[in-house]
Amino acid sequence: MKIDIxxxxxxxxxxxxxxxxxxxxxxLALEAGAAGQEALNATFRAIHSxxxxxxxxxxxxxxxxxxxxETLLDQLRAGAVPADQERLxxxxxxxxxxxxxxAAARQGQPGPAQDTAALRARIVAASQGSEGAPQAGPADxxxxxxxxxxxxxxxxxxxxxxxxxxxxxxxPGGETDRGRLTRFGAHAxxxxxxxxxxxxxxxxxxxxxxxxxxxxxxxxxxxxxxxQNAMFALEFLKRESIPVVSQLLQLRQPLEVRFFPQxxxxxxxxxxxxxxQSVAASExxxxxxxxxxxxxxxxxxxTLF
Amino acid sequence: xxxxxxxVDDSATMRQMVSFTLTQAGFDVVEGVDGVxxxxxxxxxxxxxxxxxxxxxxxxxxxxxxxxxxxxxxxYTPILMLTTESQTSKKLEGKAAGATGWIVKPFHPQKLLExxxxxxx
Numbered sequence: 001m002k003i004d005i006x007x008x009x010x011x012x013x014x015x016x017x018x019x020x021x022x023x024x025x026x027x028l029a030l031e032a033g034a035a036g037q038e039a040l041n042a043t044f045r046a047i048h049s050x051x052x053x054x055x056x057x058x059x060x061x062x063x064x065x066x067x068x069x070e071t072l073l074d075q076l077r078a079g080a081v082p083a084d085q086e087r088l089x090x091x092x093x094x095x096x097x098x099x100x101x102x103a104a105a106r107q108g109q110p111g112p113a114q115d116t117a118a119l120r121a122r123i124v125a126a127s128q129g130s131e132g133a134p135q136a137g138p139a140d141x142x143x144x145x146x147x148x149x150x151x152x153x154x155x156x157x158x159x160x161x162x163x164x165x166x167x168x169x170x171x172p173g174g175e176t177d178r179g180r181l182t183r184f185g186a187h188a189x190x191x192x193x194x195x196x197x198x199x200x201x202x203x204x205x206x207x208x209x210x211x212x213x214x215x216x217x218x219x220x221x222x223x224x225x226x227x228q229n230a231m232f233a234l235e236f237l238k239r240e241s242i243p244v245v246s247q248l249l250q251l252r253q254p255l256e257v258r259f260f261p262q263x264x265x266x267x268x269x270x271x272x273x274x275x276x277q278s279v280a281a282s283e284x285x286x287x288x289x290x291x292x293x294x295x296x297x298x299x300x301x302x303t304l305f
Numbered sequence: 306x307x308x309x310x311x312x313v314d315d316s317a318t319m320r321q322m323v324s325f326t327l328t329q330a331g332f333d334v335v336e337g338v339d340g341v342x343x344x345x346x347x348x349x350x351x352x353x354x355x356x357x358x359x360x361x362x363x364x365x366x367x368x369x370x371x372x373x374x375x376x377x378x379x380x381y382t383p384i385l386m387l388t389t390e391s392q393t394s395k396k397l398e399g400k401a402a403g404a405t406g407w408i409v410k411p412f413h414p415q416k417l418l419e420x421x422x423x424x425x426x
Contacts, residue, residue, distance in 0.1 A: 008321070049338065052317050183411050190316070190389050190410070194360040203315060203362050239318045300413035302420050303396055304406040 012053045016102050019046035024095045031088050040083070043091075044073040048204055050098070055241035061116065062101045063241065068120045069094050070204060072127040087126050093119060144259045147271070148212030149279035150226035151286075152185075152233045152249075153257055155209040156192055156242070157264040158201035164261030165199075167192040170283060171232060172290040173225045184290060185232045193240075208237050209246040209266050211257050216280045225287070226250055254279040308425060309333040309350060313343030313357040313369060314387070319410075323356060323387070326414045327421075340364025344372050347379060354425055355379075359388035359395070367402045374403040383424040387412060 026043035029035035047070045054063035069091065075081045097116055144166045146153050157164025169188035171181055197203055213230025230249040237244055246266065248255065254271040271279075310332050314320050324334045335350050337343030339361040347355070355373065359366040366386055373379040383405040388395075391409045399407055405424050408417065 045342075052338070055317070186318075186411060187389060193316075194389065197360060197362065236318070240316060300411065300416045301391065301409040302406060302416060303408075304420070304424065305400045305404060 009057055012057060013102065013106050016050050016053065019050050020095060020098050020102070022046045023098075024092070027088060027091050027095065030083060031085075031092075037077070040073065040077050044070065044077055047073060047098075051204075052241050055238060057105075058238075059101075059105045062098075062105055065094070065097065065101060065116050065120055067241075067243070068123045068127070069098070072123050074202075074204065075127045081127065090119075090123055090126055094123060142261055144261060145257065147254060147256050147275075147279060148214065149216035149254045149276070149283045150212070150214055150229060151283060152210060152212040152226075152229040153259075154189065154192060154233050154237070155211070155257075155259040155261070155264075155266055156196050156201075156206055157261055158196065158205045159207060159264050160205055161200050161202065162262045163196060163199045163201050164259070164264060165192055165196045166257075166259045166261070169229070170286060170290065171225070171229050172294055173228070173287060181228075182232055183294070185229070186236065189233075189236050189240075204241075206242050207245045207264060208242050209259070209264075210234065210237070210244055211248050211255055211266070211268055213249045214251045214254060216252070216254055216276050216283070307331055307333045308353040309335060310421070311335045311337060311343060311346055311350070311352040311355045311357075313337040313340065313346075313355065313361070313366070315339050315358065315361040319358070319387075323412070323417070326417060330418050332421075340366065340369035340372075343369050347373060347376070352379070352382060354421060355382060355384040356387050357384065359386055359390055359399075367398060370399070370402040370404055381426075383426070385420065385424065387417075 023043050023046045026035070026039045029039045047066055051063055051066035051070050054066055072087065072091065076083050076087065081087065097119055101116065146166065146168050148168070151168055151170045153166055153168045155164065155166045167188045169185050171185050193203070196206065210230070210233050213226040215224065215226050227250055234244065248268050251270065253273055254275050256269040256271055258267045310327055312320055312323050312334060314323070315338055320336050324336060327334050335346050335352065337346045341363045343357060344364070357366040357369055366388065370384050373382070373384065384403065385406045385408055386399050386404050387408045387410060389410045396407050406420060408420060
């Protein structure tokens with residue numbers, strides 16, 4: 001089933017206007033000292049919604065700016081930085097900028113109507129408490145490792161909480177139905193997000209690093225399996241508003257990835273071309289298994305109680 | 306009047322996909338981004354059926370079902386879980402909380418609609 005998300009755009013703009021209005025009244029109440037945690041929470045949710053939808057409609061400037069505002073509000077909410085006049089002024093200023101960005105997006109202007117970089121930088125600075133760096137294990141006791149040919153590995157982590165995880169997937173080639181093609185990838189992504197959340201990661205703080213998707217399957221030249229895997233991972237993360245902070249994709253050599261989930265650090269080594277053959281062989285085998293599974297898989301199992 | 310379905314899922318992608326499937330089939334759709342939001346939406350609208358994810362920030366699908374079942378208006382409303390989890394122990398947890406049924410993601414649009422038709426009052 002094909003989904004044209006542009007049809008939902010007008011709804012998004014109407015909602016976004018309401019969210020901005022909610023933010024403004026929340027902030028004014030905070031400034032007047034008349035409101036507490038709930039006003040902060042409501043303001044946070046408003047910007048969180050704007051950010052999420054901005055990602056869905058490819059409104060990059062808006063999404064980027066909203067992400068910064070959201071981070072500051074999250075820090076305020078957690079009590080990591082004080083809700084002083086300076087920060088409230090910054091946030092009120094950002095309400096005007098959000099309105100400007102929304103107006104520009106509504107008229108289909110690709111870039112922002114005004115330069116938002118300076119204000120964004122001030123917001124990012126205000127989000128960082130005096131204690132500095134986020135908590136992370138000093139010695140990185142856990143490491144996750146994998147070897148990738150045309151497969152993709154997504155490393156996901158919450159830098160503030162110091163938790164993360166990694167998946168490793170391959171889409172079955174030779175599939176024209178997009179729903180069937182992406183089923184395994186979407187599943188691998190959702191499992192990873194759920195697990196990272198289960199161990200304490202906050203969804204809106206998640207960052208991603210994406211590796212692999214190389215051109216290593218020699219037998220299959222008519223279709224770019226690695227490219228398909230890489231594109232899928234990037235598109236998925238974009239739709240879910242999870243920023244990709246680092247990527248190394250679609251090379252001709254296999255990669256060895258070591259990911260330290262507590263710090264989010266990743267080390268990637270390019271393997272020698274000689275290693276290509278064995279990696280490609282095992283991935284080709286795996287792909288055959290996936291295709292067979294797809295044939296027999298009915299999916300969407302239903303249980304009625 | 307079209308029946309109204311509440312979709313609660315923290316994944317924007319999933320909400321759009323389910324929402325599209327349901328609106329194409331003629332349903333009214335209301336969306337919630339997590340359990341807390343879903344519960345608020347249920348208070349604002351008359352909902353005939355709830356489709357909820359399990360793992361979500363702030364309030365899980367199980368907690369959402371428990372809260373809905375504690376609300377007189379939603380004591381008997383069909384609630385279907387739509388989740389990647391397929392373990393029996395999880396399903397039993399859902400059943401105990403008051404779920405009407407359990408659908409394992411990734412969902413098939415046709416199967417989803419058939420299941421909804423089965424449980425809608």
